[in-house]
Amino acid sequence: MKKLTLLFVFILGICIASKSQETFPAKLNKTPVVLAYVTAGSDIMPDPNYVTHINYAFGHVSETFNSIDIDNEARLRQIAALKSTYPHLKVMLSVGGWTSGRFSEMAASVINRRSFVNDCKRVIDEFGLDGVDLDWEYPTSSVAGISSSSDDTDNFTLLMKEIRGVIGEDRLLTLASACTAQYYDFKAIDQYIDFVNIMTYDMGRPPFHNAPLHRSEFTSDLSIEESVQAHVAAGISLDKLTLGMPFYGHVIKELGDFINYKDIHTLDEKYTRKWDDEGKVPYFTDKDGYFVCSFDNAESLAYKCRYALNRGMLGVMYWEYNGDDAEGTLRKTVYNTVMKK
Known part of the structure; x- marks a missing residue:
């Protein structure tokens, strides 16, 4: 915990020091990425008109540490089949997720790692995918209740190098990264990867924001800007x-843990919506003014999309498609803002 605190202070110092002289680069000269994580447990089919990439969640390192087990293979085939009608769409299998382990054992063994890498290629070919996304949460850390080793970061670099060598340059290789930018040797893996999906959420729970764009009084450790x-x-x-x-969004313990956007309206009868103009995110308070729920809406996501574009980032991603309401309020806002429609 002490190391994390020092890291956050260091990051904040970088941001403050650079803010006055920071210049934003020119806008990206290629089509931006709008990536949705789509889960195996949902039966909602994603609308390819509002995404460019889909990460199917999840595959897992097998119990033998040398191959991939896929949740609900039939659903993955259904989603991959969308590519025949929507040729712009890229579909990847995301391997891992919170509490998904056995990465450390797999990556530490030359034999297991080689077998796993070959299985990445098999999955891509068998399901007609565009690549794989690695969501190891996190190398060198057992915070999610998984095994870890001090060698994990170096072994992750070897893993990405070997995956790239086997799947070729024409397939996508990506990863999900903690908002703190810890755990990975980014300089070492940069040559092997196409892009990094920053998990700029779960950065605080009430009375703090889940995903504040900028630092405010309700920021816990990091803001998106600092991440x-x-x-x-x-x-x-x-x-x-x-x-x-x-x-x-995240709610106080009395209300559970999290709440999908499609259910946010259920809080309106008892609680009051407010807007944090510094953090650029909404939240709910009770009758005594106590912070009870942090969430995102169309307005806050539009701010984040414009921020990504103005910074010259590749694009945006979101977790997860099924959290949206039936009208597609959030996914349409994200896509239309990023694509400037």
């Missing part, structure tokens, strides 16, 4: 970063 700067400082260029956004 992006931390990744740049760690060695990843802005045009290889997608900005993560949540289609859910």
